[in-house]
Amino acid sequence: LYEWLFQLRNKRKAAGQLDLVRHRPVLHTSRMYPAETGCTTLVMPLITELRNSNSVLVYDLRQNPEPFLELEVDVLHDRLFTRSEDLPEGMSRLPVKSVKINKCPALAPRNTLDEAAIERIAIDLDACDRHYKLLSANSDFMQRVAQAYDRRAFVPAEDVELALYDGFLNDADRNRLARVRAASPQKLASTDFNFQDKRLPELLFRYRARNWPETLSAQELQRWEQFRCQRVCNGMGGNTLGLNEYSERIAQLRKEREGDREARRCLDALDEWGASLGDCRTQDDFSG
Known part of the structure; x- marks a missing residue:
C-alpha cells in the first residue's frame, strides 16, 4: 500500500487513475469524507478544472446526482461553495471535490475493493453504479460543474506563507534571495536586502526565527x-486550527470512535500534546 501511494507522488501516475474519457469510477481517500466511512468513497472523474490542469473535479457516487442534473451554473456554484449549515433546510451541497494530481492524492482502482473493505467503508456499490449511469448520460452537467467551479472568487491569502503562489518573483528579488541563501545567520540579521516583493521581508524574518532564533x-x-501564539492558539493563517477547534475536533472523534481502544490511545496522546502548549494567549499578553 505504501509503495502504491508513494508512486502517486508522480502527477502523471495520479492522472492515470482519473479516466476523463470513460469516466470510470475510482476510490478516493481524503479527510474531506466522513471518518465513519473510512474517509473513503467511490468517485467519478468528471472534468479538469478550467484554469488549473492539476485539478480534476470528481463526483461522490454515494450521492444521488438526480437533484443536481438540471441546475443552472449559478445554482451549482452556490451548492458548491455554501456551507451546509447555511443552505435552506432540505437542500444539500453538490458532492463534487477537487483532486489535485500534483499533491499525491490517495487513489486506487475500484477492483481493489473486497467484501471486507466494502463493509468497512459502508458503501452500496449498486447505488454507486446507478448514480454513475445517470451522470454518464448527462455530459453537459459536467461542463456546468466546471463553469460553476470556475466562478470562485479568488481571494489573495492574508498570510505571506499562504500567499507563496499568489505571484512570481521578479529577477531582482530572485538575485537577492540567492544572497540570502549564501549569507551567514549573523549577516542575515544585519543586512537590509531591500526586497521589492512585500512578502519577502516577513518570510525572511520567519526563516531566521525558525533556524537561528539566537x-x-x-x-x-x-x-x-x-x-507563534496567534498561529497555535488562535488558528491564524488560513486553514490552521486554533486550540479550541483542535480540542473540539478531538472530542468529536472520541464520539465517532467510541469503543475503539487504539483510537482512544491516539486521541489521549493528541489531547496531552495540546495541553502541553499551555493556555491560549492573545496579542495583548505581549504588548507593553
Missing part, C-alpha cells in the same frame, strides 16, 4: 512569540 533582537523575539 540572532533575534529582543523586539524580534517578542514579535516571533506573538506570531
Whole structure:
C-alpha cells in the first residue's frame, strides 16, 4: 500500500487513475469524507478544472446526482461553495471535490475493493453504479460543474506563507534571495536586502526565527512569540486550527470512535500534546 501511494507522488501516475474519457469510477481517500466511512468513497472523474490542469473535479457516487442534473451554473456554484449549515433546510451541497494530481492524492482502482473493505467503508456499490449511469448520460452537467467551479472568487491569502503562489518573483528579488541563501545567520540579521516583493521581508524574518532564533533582537523575539501564539492558539493563517477547534475536533472523534481502544490511545496522546502548549494567549499578553 505504501509503495502504491508513494508512486502517486508522480502527477502523471495520479492522472492515470482519473479516466476523463470513460469516466470510470475510482476510490478516493481524503479527510474531506466522513471518518465513519473510512474517509473513503467511490468517485467519478468528471472534468479538469478550467484554469488549473492539476485539478480534476470528481463526483461522490454515494450521492444521488438526480437533484443536481438540471441546475443552472449559478445554482451549482452556490451548492458548491455554501456551507451546509447555511443552505435552506432540505437542500444539500453538490458532492463534487477537487483532486489535485500534483499533491499525491490517495487513489486506487475500484477492483481493489473486497467484501471486507466494502463493509468497512459502508458503501452500496449498486447505488454507486446507478448514480454513475445517470451522470454518464448527462455530459453537459459536467461542463456546468466546471463553469460553476470556475466562478470562485479568488481571494489573495492574508498570510505571506499562504500567499507563496499568489505571484512570481521578479529577477531582482530572485538575485537577492540567492544572497540570502549564501549569507551567514549573523549577516542575515544585519543586512537590509531591500526586497521589492512585500512578502519577502516577513518570510525572511520567519526563516531566521525558525533556524537561528539566537540572532533575534529582543523586539524580534517578542514579535516571533506573538506570531507563534496567534498561529497555535488562535488558528491564524488560513486553514490552521486554533486550540479550541483542535480540542473540539478531538472530542468529536472520541464520539465517532467510541469503543475503539487504539483510537482512544491516539486521541489521549493528541489531547496531552495540546495541553502541553499551555493556555491560549492573545496579542495583548505581549504588548507593553
